[in-house]
Amino acid sequence: MFDDRSPIYRQIADRIKADVLSEALKGDEQVMSTNQYAAFYRINPATAAKAFQQLVEEGVLYKKRGIGMFVSPDARDALRAERRENFFTDVVDPMVAQAKTVGIPLGDVIERIKQLEER
């Protein structure tokens, strides 16, 4: 929630979560190793490992001893549920606040949403 403390962790975790949400990474699919992530992001392997550990604790990934990290079969559903739960506070509320700041009537915003839905 207030996870602005470690940009590298967040980059890796967000990247993997985004891939899981978009199904670029599917359930039970193996993810790249911590060493491959470390080399790609030019970071210490221990830092990459910690990002993975965090994803394991959150249930996004699971570990097969001696083989590597895999996407949890229910990770996508769980992430979608979590994003749904936070959608209004994370996306809609700031949008409404922004609209008020710049002086867009909420009626116009609702109109726009309706237009997008009809497309």
Add this chain to the structure above:
Amino acid sequence: MRIDVEGLVLRYGDVTALDGLTLSLEPGKIYGLLGRNGSGKTSLLSVLAGFRRQTAGDVRIDGRPVFENGSVTGRISLIRDTGETVDIGSAEDAIFFAEWLRPDWDGDYARSLLDLFGIDPKKNVKEMSKGQRSAVGVVIGLAGRAPLTMFDESYLGMDAPSRQAFYDALLADYIAHPRTIVLSTHLIEEVSSLFEEVVIIDRGRLVVHEESQALLSRGTAVTGPTAQVDAFTAGLTVLGARQLGPTKSAMLYGDLDDARRGEAAASGLELGPIDLQDLFIHLTGGSGTSGAEAPPAAELRTGETR
């Protein structure tokens, strides 16, 4: 290799370079050794490598004393800031010499590194540019695969693409052959993501030894209206502050729990990370000359748990 230093003192005549430094480093990690000019980085590395004998205190590598102990020093490599300056002939000769000196030497790797850095093996080291000499030093440091490998600003003379190639090579070779690596550097922003732990020394003493991600998590920039920032930071360790009209940004050092973070968000304050370079500057006394006022070391040393 494991490093244990206790109460280390090094004096050159009237000058005290190391002033009772105590530090333990576990094997197999990449350490960043940071300090301002004259803080004692090179002195510490020289003692660890057995180049200098300490004035007082205890220095052990894998539990054994270092100075004039050939069984230990053969497994320690220190590449100095001047790169390969030994009057030894060509790069090829330097490599031949290193192979004879280093039990874990990898000749094929050394040749591929020379190629990577565009060094002509036949060229005399004395006739090389500073950058090329640095690169030869770096090649010897990497290909030596010493269980304790230390680079003391070794890559400072190299240009940006060569330094990038060095960081990539170092990381790849460390992953393939884990060992204890100590990097002392002024180019903090460039290298900091490679560190697993950070050691900051100032005036010959330890200021901070902490896991780099944990250290980074201890630094928080709090930005917002001056009165709110002041209210929020009262009683906390403030490393520095900047003012832009009615807006203030203060650098906090210390753990902020979620409750405090929530409080900040609720009062309209913005919280952001501080990078290692900024933390370093403020932990060692701000942007003035070395020896300026620094926060009390005892307050900062909470991370030293080993």
